[in-house]
Amino acid sequence: KQEVTQIPAALSVPEGENLVLNCSFTDSAIYNLQWFRQDPGKGLTSLLLIQSSQREQTSGRLNASLDKSSGRSTLYIAASQPGDSATYLCAVYILTGGGNKLTFGTGTQLKVEL
Protein backbone atom coordinates (compact mmCIF):
# COMPACT_ATOMS: atom_id res chain seq x y z
CA LYS A 1 0.00 0.00 0.00
CA GLN A 2 1.37 3.37 -1.06
CA GLU A 3 1.95 5.81 1.79
CA VAL A 4 2.94 9.44 1.36
CA THR A 5 4.58 11.40 4.17
CA GLN A 6 5.27 15.10 4.34
CA ILE A 7 7.78 16.73 6.66
CA PRO A 8 7.52 19.08 8.42
CA ALA A 9 3.82 19.15 9.32
CA ALA A 10 4.02 22.88 9.98
CA LEU A 11 6.55 25.58 9.22
CA SER A 12 6.79 29.25 10.09
CA VAL A 13 9.36 31.45 8.32
CA PRO A 14 10.07 35.17 7.96
CA GLU A 15 9.28 36.83 4.65
CA GLY A 16 12.05 36.54 2.06
CA GLU A 17 13.41 33.23 3.25
CA ASN A 18 14.00 30.32 0.86
CA LEU A 19 12.46 27.07 2.05
CA VAL A 20 12.13 23.40 1.19
CA LEU A 21 9.15 21.14 1.76
CA ASN A 22 9.72 17.41 1.76
CA CYS A 23 7.60 14.52 0.50
CA SER A 24 8.41 10.83 0.64
CA PHE A 25 6.51 7.81 -0.71
CA THR A 26 6.93 4.14 0.07
CA ASP A 27 6.39 2.55 -3.36
CA SER A 28 8.60 3.83 -6.18
CA ALA A 29 6.21 2.43 -8.82
CA ILE A 30 4.48 5.77 -9.24
CA TYR A 31 3.70 7.49 -12.50
CA ASN A 32 3.42 11.20 -11.87
CA LEU A 33 3.79 13.34 -8.77
CA GLN A 34 1.92 16.57 -8.22
CA TRP A 35 2.21 19.39 -5.71
CA PHE A 36 -0.91 21.31 -4.67
CA ARG A 37 -1.66 24.36 -2.59
CA GLN A 38 -4.76 24.55 -0.38
CA ASP A 39 -5.98 27.71 1.32
CA PRO A 40 -8.13 27.28 4.47
CA GLY A 41 -11.55 25.86 3.66
CA LYS A 42 -10.85 25.88 -0.07
CA GLY A 43 -10.20 23.37 -2.84
CA LEU A 44 -6.86 22.35 -4.35
CA THR A 45 -4.77 24.51 -6.65
CA SER A 46 -2.26 22.60 -8.76
CA LEU A 47 1.27 24.01 -8.54
CA LEU A 48 3.53 21.60 -10.39
CA LEU A 49 3.20 18.19 -12.03
CA ILE A 50 6.32 16.06 -12.48
CA GLN A 51 5.99 13.20 -14.92
CA SER A 52 7.75 9.96 -14.03
CA SER A 53 10.38 10.48 -16.73
CA GLN A 54 11.28 13.94 -15.39
CA ARG A 55 13.44 14.92 -12.46
CA GLU A 56 12.19 18.44 -11.87
CA GLN A 57 9.73 21.14 -12.85
CA THR A 58 9.88 24.89 -12.35
CA SER A 59 7.23 27.59 -12.24
CA GLY A 60 8.19 31.07 -11.17
CA ARG A 61 9.56 30.93 -7.62
CA LEU A 62 8.69 27.25 -7.28
CA ASN A 63 10.88 24.27 -8.15
CA ALA A 64 9.92 20.67 -7.56
CA SER A 65 12.24 17.70 -7.86
CA LEU A 66 11.54 13.98 -8.03
CA ASP A 67 13.80 11.05 -7.19
CA LYS A 68 11.78 7.89 -7.75
CA SER A 69 14.55 5.52 -6.71
CA SER A 70 14.74 7.03 -3.24
CA GLY A 71 11.02 7.75 -3.00
CA ARG A 72 11.44 11.47 -2.46
CA SER A 73 10.27 14.80 -3.81
CA THR A 74 11.02 18.32 -2.66
CA LEU A 75 9.26 21.62 -3.29
CA TYR A 76 11.57 24.61 -3.15
CA ILE A 77 10.03 28.05 -2.64
CA ALA A 78 12.32 31.00 -3.26
CA ALA A 79 11.96 34.38 -1.60
CA SER A 80 8.83 33.46 0.35
CA GLN A 81 5.98 35.98 0.67
CA PRO A 82 3.04 36.24 3.10
CA GLY A 83 0.75 35.26 0.21
CA ASP A 84 2.50 31.88 0.12
CA SER A 85 0.91 31.01 3.47
CA ALA A 86 -1.21 27.90 2.87
CA THR A 87 -1.10 24.12 3.20
CA TYR A 88 1.02 22.37 0.59
CA LEU A 89 0.06 18.84 -0.41
CA CYS A 90 2.10 16.29 -2.28
CA ALA A 91 0.31 13.50 -4.19
CA VAL A 92 1.43 10.55 -6.31
CA TYR A 93 -0.45 9.00 -9.19
CA ILE A 94 -0.84 5.24 -9.06
CA LEU A 95 -2.91 2.87 -11.14
CA THR A 96 -6.13 1.44 -9.74
CA GLY A 97 -8.15 -0.97 -11.81
CA GLY A 98 -8.33 0.53 -15.26
CA GLY A 99 -7.78 4.09 -14.10
CA ASN A 100 -5.61 6.03 -11.75
CA LYS A 101 -5.89 7.69 -8.37
CA LEU A 102 -3.98 10.20 -6.34
CA THR A 103 -2.57 9.25 -2.96
CA PHE A 104 -1.98 12.35 -0.87
CA GLY A 105 0.24 13.22 2.04
CA THR A 106 -1.21 15.04 5.04
CA GLY A 107 0.40 18.32 3.99
CA THR A 108 2.77 20.96 5.31
CA GLN A 109 1.11 24.04 6.78
CA LEU A 110 3.25 27.05 5.86
CA LYS A 111 3.08 30.46 7.47
CA VAL A 112 5.19 33.29 6.09
CA GLU A 113 5.40 36.18 8.51
CA LEU A 114 6.08 39.84 7.79
Add this chain to the structure above:
Amino acid sequence: ETGVTQSPTHLIKTRGQQVTLRCSSQSGHNTVSWYQQALGQGPQFIFQYYREEENGRGNFPPRVSGLQFPNYSSELNVNALELDDSALYLCASSLLVARGNTDTQYFGPGTRLTVL
Protein backbone atom coordinates in the same frame (compact mmCIF):
# COMPACT_ATOMS: atom_id res chain seq x y z
CA GLU B 1 -12.95 26.49 -21.27
CA THR B 2 -15.09 25.81 -18.19
CA GLY B 3 -13.34 24.35 -15.16
CA VAL B 4 -14.63 21.76 -12.72
CA THR B 5 -17.66 22.95 -10.76
CA GLN B 6 -19.32 21.43 -7.70
CA SER B 7 -22.64 22.01 -5.97
CA PRO B 8 -23.66 22.81 -3.37
CA THR B 9 -20.81 24.72 -1.74
CA HIS B 10 -21.90 23.92 1.78
CA LEU B 11 -24.41 21.47 3.20
CA ILE B 12 -25.66 20.63 6.68
CA LYS B 13 -27.39 17.32 7.34
CA THR B 14 -28.31 15.23 10.38
CA ARG B 15 -27.31 11.67 11.14
CA GLY B 16 -29.25 9.06 9.19
CA GLN B 17 -30.13 11.38 6.32
CA GLN B 18 -29.08 10.94 2.71
CA VAL B 19 -27.11 13.45 0.62
CA THR B 20 -26.29 13.95 -3.06
CA LEU B 21 -23.32 16.00 -4.20
CA ARG B 22 -22.84 17.07 -7.81
CA CYS B 23 -19.86 17.68 -10.06
CA SER B 24 -19.56 19.01 -13.59
CA SER B 25 -16.36 17.99 -15.29
CA GLN B 26 -14.10 20.24 -17.30
CA SER B 27 -14.99 20.51 -20.98
CA GLY B 28 -13.44 17.66 -22.97
CA HIS B 29 -12.89 15.41 -19.96
CA ASN B 30 -14.44 11.94 -19.69
CA THR B 31 -13.39 10.83 -16.21
CA VAL B 32 -14.42 11.97 -12.75
CA SER B 33 -12.76 11.07 -9.45
CA TRP B 34 -14.09 11.81 -5.97
CA TYR B 35 -12.06 12.39 -2.82
CA GLN B 36 -12.98 12.90 0.84
CA GLN B 37 -10.87 15.27 2.94
CA ALA B 38 -11.40 15.20 6.69
CA LEU B 39 -10.20 18.16 8.74
CA GLY B 40 -6.41 18.25 8.99
CA GLN B 41 -5.94 15.30 6.65
CA GLY B 42 -5.00 14.80 3.03
CA PRO B 43 -7.75 13.85 0.57
CA GLN B 44 -8.67 10.15 0.40
CA PHE B 45 -9.71 8.50 -2.88
CA ILE B 46 -13.36 7.39 -2.93
CA PHE B 47 -13.91 6.22 -6.51
CA GLN B 48 -13.42 7.07 -10.16
CA TYR B 49 -15.90 6.94 -13.05
CA TYR B 50 -14.88 6.55 -16.68
CA ARG B 51 -17.54 6.63 -19.39
CA GLU B 52 -20.32 6.00 -16.86
CA GLU B 53 -18.67 2.96 -15.25
CA GLU B 54 -16.85 2.70 -11.92
CA ASN B 55 -13.16 2.52 -12.69
CA GLY B 56 -11.56 2.00 -9.28
CA ARG B 57 -12.74 2.36 -5.70
CA GLY B 58 -11.10 3.21 -2.41
CA ASN B 59 -11.85 1.84 1.04
CA PHE B 60 -15.37 3.23 1.52
CA PRO B 61 -18.57 1.36 2.51
CA PRO B 62 -21.33 0.55 0.00
CA ARG B 63 -23.53 3.33 1.42
CA VAL B 64 -21.21 5.69 -0.46
CA SER B 65 -22.08 5.39 -4.12
CA GLY B 66 -21.70 7.32 -7.32
CA LEU B 67 -22.98 7.87 -10.79
CA GLN B 68 -21.67 9.36 -14.00
CA PHE B 69 -23.98 10.70 -16.69
CA PRO B 70 -23.60 10.67 -20.50
CA ASN B 71 -22.37 14.28 -20.38
CA TYR B 72 -19.65 13.08 -17.96
CA SER B 73 -21.01 15.00 -14.98
CA SER B 74 -21.20 12.99 -11.79
CA GLU B 75 -23.03 12.56 -8.49
CA LEU B 76 -21.83 11.22 -5.18
CA ASN B 77 -24.48 9.79 -2.86
CA VAL B 78 -24.11 8.99 0.81
CA ASN B 79 -26.88 7.12 2.63
CA ALA B 80 -27.39 6.81 6.38
CA LEU B 81 -25.08 9.71 7.17
CA GLU B 82 -22.72 9.38 10.12
CA LEU B 83 -20.88 12.09 12.03
CA ASP B 84 -17.59 10.90 10.49
CA ASP B 85 -18.93 11.73 7.02
CA SER B 86 -18.36 15.41 7.85
CA ALA B 87 -15.63 16.47 5.42
CA LEU B 88 -14.75 18.41 2.30
CA TYR B 89 -15.70 16.38 -0.77
CA LEU B 90 -13.55 17.08 -3.80
CA CYS B 91 -14.27 16.18 -7.38
CA ALA B 92 -11.58 16.00 -10.06
CA SER B 93 -11.95 15.50 -13.79
CA SER B 94 -9.44 14.23 -16.33
CA LEU B 95 -9.18 12.83 -19.82
CA LEU B 96 -8.42 9.12 -20.07
CA VAL B 97 -7.44 8.21 -23.60
CA ALA B 98 -7.17 4.56 -22.60
CA ARG B 99 -7.45 2.57 -19.38
CA GLY B 100 -4.31 2.93 -17.33
CA ASN B 101 -3.54 6.41 -18.63
CA THR B 102 -2.37 8.75 -15.90
CA ASP B 103 -3.61 12.08 -17.21
CA THR B 104 -3.61 15.03 -14.84
CA GLN B 105 -6.64 15.45 -12.60
CA TYR B 106 -8.15 18.93 -12.26
CA PHE B 107 -9.99 19.70 -9.03
CA GLY B 108 -13.18 21.58 -8.28
CA PRO B 109 -13.65 23.86 -5.25
CA GLY B 110 -15.26 21.15 -3.14
CA THR B 111 -18.46 20.71 -1.14
CA ARG B 112 -18.24 21.12 2.64
CA LEU B 113 -20.59 18.59 4.30
CA THR B 114 -21.39 18.91 7.99
CA VAL B 115 -23.30 16.10 9.69
CA LEU B 116 -24.91 16.97 13.04
